[in-house]
Structures are given as structure tokens and as C-alpha cells.
Amino acid sequence: MLTLSQDDILLGCQAESWRAALDQAADALHTAGLVAPTYRDGLYAREAQSSTYLGNAIAIPHGTPESRTHVRATGVRVLQFPGGLEWHDGNRVHVLVTIAAQSDEHLDILRQLTHVLDQDGMAERLAGADSRAEIAGLLSKAVVEARLDAETLCLGFPARDHQELALAGAARLRQAGCVTSEFVAALAETSPLSLGQGLWLAASHRGVEVPALSLATPATALETDAGEVAGVFCLAARGEAHRGLLERILALLESEAGGDVREADAATLLARLAGESASVSRRLARVLNAHGLHARPAKQLVQEARAQGIAIRVRLAEGGFDAVSATSLTKIINLGARRGQQLAFSAEGEGADAALEAICRAVEGGLGERVMPFDASREAIAPDEDAPAPESLPADEAHPGVAASPGLAIAPAFVLMTPRFDYPARAADPAAENRRLDAAIHEGKEQLEALVQQARGGEVAQILSMHEEMLGDPELHQAAREGIAEGASAEAAWWEAIDTAAQAQERLADRLLAERAADLRDVGRRVLGILCRVELPEPPDHPYILVTDDIGPSDVARLDTDRVRGLLTARGGATAHSAILARALGIPAVVGAGPRVLTLDNGTELILDGERGRVTPAPSAERRQSAEQRLAEHRRREAEAWEARFEEARTRCGHRVEVAANLGNTAHAADAVSRGAEGVGLLRTEFLFMAHAREPDLETQIEEYREALEALDGRPLVARTLDVGGDKPLPYWPLPQEANPFLGLRGIRLSLTRPEVLETQLRALLMAAVGKPLRIMLPMVKDVAEFRAARAIVDRLLDEIPETERTIDLQLGVMIEVPSCALLAASLAAEVDFFSVGTNDLTQYTLAIDRDHPELSAQADGLHPAVLRLIEMTVMAAHAQGKWVGVCGELASDATAVPVLVGLGVDELSVSARQVPLVKARLREFGLKKARALAGIALAQATSEAVRDALEAR
CATH class of the missing domain: 1.10.274.10 (PtsI, HPr-binding domain)
Known part of the structure; x- marks a missing residue:
């Protein structure tokens, strides 16, 4: 947000004319390093279109959309002219607020300035101010804006009473960043008050960041002992800023439309809360101006509204709850409408429809400015036309991306550009x-x-x-x-x-x-x-590597795996559904490689390495021959590994290391066994919770878990308890919005806030595994206290459930994902039955790198020596207590990492089912002595790059 500071203000300026003042303003922006000298032309061009005089002796010179290319950094300079000067439209000016904006940040300045326009004596106070602090104080004002919009509404929530609805509304306000957990706790301690007409009110001032109002409505008609419940208002009160929200509630009650809220959609509710009656006429119009609704088009809008001769009100269709008069310039500017946003106009009485039609035509016509049609699908992804085209990729050089699906591919490129859809905006029938x-x-x-x-x-x-x-x-x-x-x-x-x-x-x-x-x-x-009727171009009839900006899951599913050798995208991450499907289909993929890959010509030969996240265009004969040898060797090893997939997993010297499968669904257990898996090392049980609109009951969970256990036929199953929250929410478990969900409510810490959910899952696992071995693993444990809390529930269930109805071969362990858990492994090892290292999250948290970050993800390498030392500490602590350690992250299937993990003492490797035969084959290629030597070499390095270089050299 563009704001004013004292450093932006120049006092005591003098100028003979408005042109001289404008020159001084342009020089001030250039001296500050905000613009190129040619930005001055943009300031003059804007004044030629329309005066930037705002009111109360203030003008706000800024450039045209075309002059944005001359803006080096967004900023502002305020010039005070105590003696005043006559602007070209005849108004007297004492202050120039000169703006350099790379997009439409200047609208924030406009909104801040609107509060001074109607204040008497402001011109004199600005002229007489003798300090920068005084000028800043006069122009700046921290406006507290209350929120009531589609994001604060919670409609159709499956609640049993008005208290649950109040908490759902509070959770929605927290997700919107308006309140903290203190607010939610405060509402949990009080009962909502009846307002009549089936409406209730729950309110608190505790934990309020932004005053806001939520309305939570039930999914079905709700009758309680306290009466009918059509909806519960949840009010976050703060000072006087929420007074307008109370007025909205009162207006709704006075209209006697309260009982209708349960059936209403968000748009209708916002209209009712904005004071619009059912008889009012409404129209929507989209702002198409490049700089949004700034002073010039706002002035034109006001004139158009006045010409209609009927009272017209307007509000933002999304994100605004107060309708304002369309004839008030300051209020129109204060809406802060940006390009692409819709305005909701309303009027009542004779001629309302015609008046609204006229004003909407004016808005969509640009209000005196030349505008371009708005297409959200294009504007969201289309590159800046003025931006320089990306450089071509150099030949025979590896270009980095994000490793999304393992494998090596050599084939010509087929570049598929995102299709553009041309269609009329309006239709008559x-x-x-x-x-x-x-x-x-x-x-x-x-x-x-x-x-x-x-x-x-x-x-x-x-x-x-x-x-x-x-x-x-x-x-x-x-x-x-x-x-x-x-x-x-x-x-x-x-x-x-x-x-x-x-x-x-x-x-x-x-x-x-x-x-x-x-x-x-x-x-x-x-x-x-x-x-x-847009059809994608036909791909070639020979093998190719598909190159595209991004690709949807259905596009991946349509790929002809007989011809598509690999997938390369400019955007995307390793956890997107398209990447998941590429792995499921066995297609090597590199994603997030940047726009330069789109400069490749069709037919350019590529070497795509899905394991290292690299692509090499137009490789030399030597590089291509080397890649072909690697590919042939890989295919030979795959064939040999498949033939030996049922052999027990051991190193060359006979050291036993169990190889299990990671599963995202119980239905895949039989497939894992057919690929040689010696058990399931990680069953992600959240699949079951995400597949249902409501929390799955005990019987449903037992049936699902039993399917995997029976397919394993006595092989061990490691089931991870529900790992949702933060980045993986459930639709029926409302959670607050968090600035960093990876450091918030997730895993065991979330499950312990609803122990009844955790207890039902644990009971289902115990009962499903009767007569079979079961290992239960707790995710995101940070210390022994969380383990003990879960262990207490397990112990109680073991006492409650007869031995004939549950497993008697049980182990309870934790995932090592949080560095604190690894550092405290010694205290945990005394009480847990096993550890399983989740290297994906452990690497992410240890290196402070989001593994899906488009620029940093390549550095999130589990072979970093810091991560390896944490694994070593974990293994040493576990073995000292006679406990076993597994690794269930991506590192477990990394051919370079496998001997290092074995050398560190890891007892089990759990990988995707497709990787099981290859990991077993990799174990047979080295002995324990060599593995320990490689682990020592890895631990002695300073970076992950050094680790890989040292290991490859051996």
C-alpha cells in the first residue's frame, strides 16, 4: 500500500506557474530515484486529459497508463506552496501530492485524502504548516474500515444449534484475518442473544484486529429449545468503527426480512444488509479503467448520476457493505474501486431501471477514458505486453526447474500455448x-x-x-x-x-x-x-516432450503415455494435482521452469531429468549419448528390479533393510504388494476424511482401514493419524486463516483440539487390525508432551476394547518432521515404539525453504548435511533404546541418498509403490561398510551440493 511519510514532503516551495510547479514535482520524483526524466511527459499528458485538482487546495499529479514504463519504483512526493499558485483549471493550489505508480497504488492515496476534502479551513492549514510532520498529520489518517463482505459470510453451515453457528461465524472472521483465537474463545464462553425473526447476535471486543460482521446461516431449517434459528450475526466490535455494522443489522430487522436470510445467497444478503429493499432495482457494472475509479472518471460518474434526476446509490459488489450516494465525489473515490471490480448500483421508484441502465453504460464505456474489455482469465495470467520477451534458452545447457515426477526423457519438444477464448461479453437472448x-x-x-x-x-x-x-x-x-x-x-x-x-x-x-x-x-x-468451439492443436504422432505454460489435471489424464515422454511447464509446483497425476502415470516431469521454456521451438530436442529437475535443449552429441546410456541403463535396471521385486530387501552383504510403500488410499495396498512392498510404511489417512462431506463415522473408517490390512496379508501397516489443518483443511472442520499455515494448526496439534475425532480414528484402527500387526504414527509431534497426550487415549482404548476385538500387535510412534522432535529424540525414544522420518517436511523446516517455492525449491534438498545430522541423531537415540527408524519422505527413493540413509542406520525405507522394486535393487548394489563410509563423507560436507558432488565422485 502506498503511504505518506515525512521524508516524502518538501516544504516552502515556490513557482511562477502551474507548469513550473509540475516541473518541480517531476524533478522531485526523479531525484528520489522513483522515475526516469521522461515521466514528466506523462504528468503533462494526464493534465491535458483532465485536471488532477482534487479539492481543498490539493492537486494530485500522476502519469498516464502509458507512462508507467518510466516508473522505476512506486512512491510519492508532496510539495507545499505556502504562497499558493493558480492551477490550469482556475483553482488555487497549496499542495501537490505527486505520485509515481507502477499499477494503481495511487488509489490508496486518494482514499486517504478524501477525509480532508470536506474539512473547513484545510486549505489555510496546509498553506500555513511549518513542519513536515504537520503536513503529514493533516494529509494522513488511519481509517479503520469495518468488514462485511462475501468472505465474512458463512452460509449453509451444518450446525446443530445457534452456538455452533456463532462459532462458525467466528471461525470465518478469523480466516478473514479480522480476529484472533481470543475472539473465538470469547464467543465460546457466551450465548447468542435473540434479535427476533430467527436472528441472533454474538459479539465481543476481545481479540479484534479489524471490526467486522459475519452472518452464519444453517444448512437446513433449525429449531432449538431457544426458538427458531435462521442465522447468527457474529460481531467483532472495536471502538466506534463497528457502529455502521450494527446499523446494517437494525436495517435488516426493520425490513422484517430476517427470516428470509437462510435461503438467500451472498449477493442478496449483502444487498439487504446494505439497506436495499426487495423492491429496489439493481444493476452491476464493471470498472474497466486502467487506473480504476480515480478522480477523473469518478468526477464523470458523479455528473452522470446527477443527470439522471433520481437518487442512485452505489457500493462495491464484493468487499463493500455500505452503499453511498453516487453524486458524492469523495464517497465515490473512497470506494477505491480498481480495474475489474464490479460496482452495484441501486435506485428506487419511477425511472429507476432506465437511470441504472444509463449509468452502467457510462461506467462500462470508460467514463470519458479509453478502456479495454476485461477478461479475468486472460488478465490473471497474461504477461505485461510492455515487458521484454523472455530470453531463449541456450543450447546444450541444463536449465533448472522443480523436480515433479522422476525419470529421464529424450524427445523433441511440442510447445502447447494456453488457448485464448474470444467471445462476446453480452447477448440479447x-x-x-x-x-x-x-x-x-x-x-x-x-x-x-x-x-x-x-x-x-x-x-x-x-x-x-x-x-x-x-x-x-x-x-x-x-x-x-x-x-x-x-x-x-x-x-x-x-x-x-x-x-x-x-x-x-x-x-x-x-x-x-x-x-x-x-x-x-x-x-x-x-x-x-x-x-x-476452441480445440487444442493436434500433437505430433511421434514421441515428444510436452512443453506448456501450465497444465490442468484433466489435460494430464488425457495424455497419450505411449507418445508423451515427459512434461515441462513454465509454472506450477510439485504438489499440484497435475504433478501428482504425472507421478501416478509414470511420466517424468519438471515444472515451474519459468517463461523461458515457452520460447522453445517445436521439434527442439530436449533431455528432461525429472529426478534432478533439469531440462537441456538441443544437447550436444556427447551429452545426448551420455543421456541415452543413462536411459538404457535405467531401463535395464527397471527390468531386473521388477523380476526380483519379491526378494527380501537386503544390502550386498546381507544387512536387512525393510522396503515398504507410501499409500494415499487403502485401495492401493494390493497394488503395492504386487510390486514387492514388504508392508505399508505410511498410510495417509486424511484421504478418508477428505473424501466425505462429513466426518466419517467409526464403521466407515473400520471398513476402509480393514481393506488395506487384508490386502497386506499379515505385513505391517504404519497408519499416520489425521494430518490436516493449515495447508490441508477439511470443509466440515472450520479453521482460522493463518499467515503461515505450515507453522500453524496441523497434524497432532490440531487433532488434540478435537480429541473425540482422534479417539474415533484410533478406535477404528485398533478394531480394523484385529489379528494383524498395526503401527500407528503421530504427525507433526514437537516434543514428548504431545505424544503422551495421544498415548493416554490409546491406553484407555486398549483397556476399553476387548482383546478379541482389536489388534494385540501394536506399536505407537511419531514422525520426525519438526527439528525440535529430532533434537529431543533421546527423550522421545524412551517412550515411543518407533520413529519415521518425514524428510519432506523435516527439510523444509530445517532449511526454512518452502519445498514448492518457485525459486528456492531446488535448494530444499534432503541431502543437506543439517538434515542428515538430524536423521543421525534420531537413529542414535532410537537404537540406544532398541527402537527402529524408518524414512518415509521423498529422500527414501533417491538413488544417491539410499546408501547414506542405510549408513546412518535407518532400518526401513518407505517409498511410492512404483519405486519399491528400484529401491530394493539399489540396496543390492552396495554393502553396509560402504554405506557407512558414504554417510561419513556426506556428514563432513558443508552444503547439499557438496554432498552430492562428493557422493557422485565415489
Whole structure:
């Protein structure tokens, strides 16, 4: 946000004319290093279009959209002219607030300045100020804005009473960053108050960061002993700033529409809370101006509203709850509307519809400025047209990316650019548009059903089935129909519905939800492609490596694995669904390699290394020959490994190391056994919780876990208890939004906040494993206290459940993911039965690198000596107590790392089922003595790069 500081202010300036003052302002920006000298031309061009005089002796010179290229850094300079000067429009000016903005940050300054425009005597006070602090104090004001928008609403929540609804509303406010956990705790201690009409109020001032109002409504009609519950208002009170929110509630009650809130959608509720009656006429118009609704178009809007001769009010359709008069310049500017945002206009009485139609035409026409149509699907991903084109990749040089799916591929490139959809924004026949949309959605479902059938189960089918459910979402359909009813084309209305839903998920700053937003857009593009009859270019009929900006899960599922040798994308991360599917299909993939990969020509030969995350274009004959030898060797080893997959896993000298499989679904246990897995070293049980709209009951969980245990036929199963929260939320378990979800409520710390959920899962595991070996593992443990809390529940269950109805071969262990757990391994080893090292998270937390970071992820290497030392400490502590240690992270299948892990004393390696034969084969290639020597070499290095270099040299 662009703000004013004392350092930005120049006192006692003098100028003979407004042009001389503007020159001084341009020089001040240039001297500060904010702009190039040519930015001056942009200031003059803006004044030629319209005066930047704002009011109360203040002008705000700023450049045109075309002059943004001359802005080096965003900033502001304030020039005081005590003697005043006449601006070119005849107004007297004492202060120039001169802005260098790379986008539309200047709107923040405008909003801050609106409070001074109506204050009497402000011009004289600005002219007479004799210190920079006084000027800053007059112009700056910390405005506390209360929140009531779609993100603070919690509609259709499955609650049993008004208290649960109040807590759901509080959780939504916390997710929105308005309150802390103290606020949630405060509401848990009080009962909501009845307001009548089935509405209730819960309020507190404790833990309030931003005053806000949530409305939580029940999923179904709710009657309690206290009376009908149509909705519960959850008010975060702070000083006087929440007074407007109370007025919104009172307005709703006075309209006697309270009982209707349960059936209303977000847009209708916001309209009612903005004071709009059911009889009011409403229209939406999108702001298309490059710099948003700044002073010049705002002034034009006010004039247009006054010309209608009828009272018109306006608010932001999303993110604003107070409707303001469309004839007030300061209030219009204070809306802070940016390009792409929609304004909701309302009016009542005779001529309202015609007036609203006229003002919406004016807004979408640009309000006196030249504007370009808005397409969210393009503007969100399209590069800046003024930005220089990315440089081509040099030949025969390795280019880094993110290793997403292991394997080596050599093939020519097929570059697939993201398709562009051209369609009209408006349509005249809503009925015809609805029919077109319904037909396209139906065709999209048929396409997905066909892909699901082709996939024949597994992760591919699961994710595509989720896409099919998304496509059937009635809220998406309704949102699109509402857009069509307002005159939008089927294409425009559909994409608006998709993009609005996707943006709502992305704003939660949550990685998993961001990935689901990508899935939603993938679904949206499918229907949009059908509507626009856009077909992707046909790939070549020979083997190739697919190169694209990004790729959706359904696109991956459609890939012809007989021809696609590899996948290379400019964007994306290793945990996106597309990357997961690439691994499931066995396609080597490098993602997040940057826009330069899109400069490759079709047919350019590539070497793609999915294990190291590298791609080499146009390799030399020597490099290609070396890669071919590696590929041939890899294929030979794969074939030999497959033949010997059922042999017991041992090193060359006979040292036993168990090789198990990581599973994300119990249905894959039989496949893991068929690939030679000697057990399951990690069952991610969250799959079961994420597959249900409500918490799965005891019987459902027992049935699911029993499927895996029976498939293992006596082999051990290590089941990780529910690991959700933070970056992996559950729809029926509302959680607060967290600035850093990886350091927040997740794993065992979250489960212990709802011990009844943990107890049901533990009971189900114990009962499902009757007569079979079971290992239960607790995730994200930081110290022995958390382990003891879970152990107490297990011990009580063992006493409650008869031995004939549960397993008697039980071990309870912890995952070593948090560095503190490794450092305190000695205290834990005395009480746990085993350790399993999750190297993915342990590396991330130890090195303070998000393993999906587009620039840093390549440095998140589990072979870093710091990570290896933590593993060594863990093994030593465990073996001193006679306990075993496994590794279940990606490092366990790294061919370079396997001997190091064995040399450190690791007893079990748990890898993806596909990797089991290869890891067994790798163990047979070295003895324990060599492994210990390699571990010593690795521990002696200073960096992960040095570790890998030293190991490769051996």
C-alpha cells in the first residue's frame, strides 16, 4: 500500500506557474530515484486529459497508463506552496501530492485524502504548516474500515444449534484475518442473544484486529429449545468503527426480512444488509479503467448520476457493505474501486431501471477514458505486453526447474500455448444462452466421465471425479444464470462464476485450496472451450516432450503415455494435482521452469531429468549419448528390479533393510504388494476424511482401514493419524486463516483440539487390525508432551476394547518432521515404539525453504548435511533404546541418498509403490561398510551440493 511519510514532503516551495510547479514535482520524483526524466511527459499528458485538482487546495499529479514504463519504483512526493499558485483549471493550489505508480497504488492515496476534502479551513492549514510532520498529520489518517463482505459470510453451515453457528461465524472472521483465537474463545464462553425473526447476535471486543460482521446461516431449517434459528450475526466490535455494522443489522430487522436470510445467497444478503429493499432495482457494472475509479472518471460518474434526476446509490459488489450516494465525489473515490471490480448500483421508484441502465453504460464505456474489455482469465495470467520477451534458452545447457515426477526423457519438444477464448461479453437472448450453457456443461460431464472410465481407478480417476462434481455444483450454475439474466453471454457469465469462486479460494492463502482453485479453472476452461468451439492443436504422432505454460489435471489424464515422454511447464509446483497425476502415470516431469521454456521451438530436442529437475535443449552429441546410456541403463535396471521385486530387501552383504510403500488410499495396498512392498510404511489417512462431506463415522473408517490390512496379508501397516489443518483443511472442520499455515494448526496439534475425532480414528484402527500387526504414527509431534497426550487415549482404548476385538500387535510412534522432535529424540525414544522420518517436511523446516517455492525449491534438498545430522541423531537415540527408524519422505527413493540413509542406520525405507522394486535393487548394489563410509563423507560436507558432488565422485 502506498503511504505518506515525512521524508516524502518538501516544504516552502515556490513557482511562477502551474507548469513550473509540475516541473518541480517531476524533478522531485526523479531525484528520489522513483522515475526516469521522461515521466514528466506523462504528468503533462494526464493534465491535458483532465485536471488532477482534487479539492481543498490539493492537486494530485500522476502519469498516464502509458507512462508507467518510466516508473522505476512506486512512491510519492508532496510539495507545499505556502504562497499558493493558480492551477490550469482556475483553482488555487497549496499542495501537490505527486505520485509515481507502477499499477494503481495511487488509489490508496486518494482514499486517504478524501477525509480532508470536506474539512473547513484545510486549505489555510496546509498553506500555513511549518513542519513536515504537520503536513503529514493533516494529509494522513488511519481509517479503520469495518468488514462485511462475501468472505465474512458463512452460509449453509451444518450446525446443530445457534452456538455452533456463532462459532462458525467466528471461525470465518478469523480466516478473514479480522480476529484472533481470543475472539473465538470469547464467543465460546457466551450465548447468542435473540434479535427476533430467527436472528441472533454474538459479539465481543476481545481479540479484534479489524471490526467486522459475519452472518452464519444453517444448512437446513433449525429449531432449538431457544426458538427458531435462521442465522447468527457474529460481531467483532472495536471502538466506534463497528457502529455502521450494527446499523446494517437494525436495517435488516426493520425490513422484517430476517427470516428470509437462510435461503438467500451472498449477493442478496449483502444487498439487504446494505439497506436495499426487495423492491429496489439493481444493476452491476464493471470498472474497466486502467487506473480504476480515480478522480477523473469518478468526477464523470458523479455528473452522470446527477443527470439522471433520481437518487442512485452505489457500493462495491464484493468487499463493500455500505452503499453511498453516487453524486458524492469523495464517497465515490473512497470506494477505491480498481480495474475489474464490479460496482452495484441501486435506485428506487419511477425511472429507476432506465437511470441504472444509463449509468452502467457510462461506467462500462470508460467514463470519458479509453478502456479495454476485461477478461479475468486472460488478465490473471497474461504477461505485461510492455515487458521484454523472455530470453531463449541456450543450447546444450541444463536449465533448472522443480523436480515433479522422476525419470529421464529424450524427445523433441511440442510447445502447447494456453488457448485464448474470444467471445462476446453480452447477448440479447437469455433463454438461448442458458440452453447453450446447459448443453456445454452436459458435454463437459460426458467428456469427464469418459476420462474417468479410461483412467480405471487410482488417483487419476479420483481427481477427475472431483472435477465432475465441481462441474455439477449448483452454485456455479446459479451464478452463471444470474449473469446471463443480467445480459451477459453464456461464456462471460460462466467464466465470471468460475473466476469468482476460484479467487475466493486463492485469497485464503492456502496451498491446497490454491491448487483446488487451479482445478476449478481447469473445469471452467473445459466448458469455455466447448462454448467457443476452441480445440487444442493436434500433437505430433511421434514421441515428444510436452512443453506448456501450465497444465490442468484433466489435460494430464488425457495424455497419450505411449507418445508423451515427459512434461515441462513454465509454472506450477510439485504438489499440484497435475504433478501428482504425472507421478501416478509414470511420466517424468519438471515444472515451474519459468517463461523461458515457452520460447522453445517445436521439434527442439530436449533431455528432461525429472529426478534432478533439469531440462537441456538441443544437447550436444556427447551429452545426448551420455543421456541415452543413462536411459538404457535405467531401463535395464527397471527390468531386473521388477523380476526380483519379491526378494527380501537386503544390502550386498546381507544387512536387512525393510522396503515398504507410501499409500494415499487403502485401495492401493494390493497394488503395492504386487510390486514387492514388504508392508505399508505410511498410510495417509486424511484421504478418508477428505473424501466425505462429513466426518466419517467409526464403521466407515473400520471398513476402509480393514481393506488395506487384508490386502497386506499379515505385513505391517504404519497408519499416520489425521494430518490436516493449515495447508490441508477439511470443509466440515472450520479453521482460522493463518499467515503461515505450515507453522500453524496441523497434524497432532490440531487433532488434540478435537480429541473425540482422534479417539474415533484410533478406535477404528485398533478394531480394523484385529489379528494383524498395526503401527500407528503421530504427525507433526514437537516434543514428548504431545505424544503422551495421544498415548493416554490409546491406553484407555486398549483397556476399553476387548482383546478379541482389536489388534494385540501394536506399536505407537511419531514422525520426525519438526527439528525440535529430532533434537529431543533421546527423550522421545524412551517412550515411543518407533520413529519415521518425514524428510519432506523435516527439510523444509530445517532449511526454512518452502519445498514448492518457485525459486528456492531446488535448494530444499534432503541431502543437506543439517538434515542428515538430524536423521543421525534420531537413529542414535532410537537404537540406544532398541527402537527402529524408518524414512518415509521423498529422500527414501533417491538413488544417491539410499546408501547414506542405510549408513546412518535407518532400518526401513518407505517409498511410492512404483519405486519399491528400484529401491530394493539399489540396496543390492552396495554393502553396509560402504554405506557407512558414504554417510561419513556426506556428514563432513558443508552444503547439499557438496554432498552430492562428493557422493557422485565415489
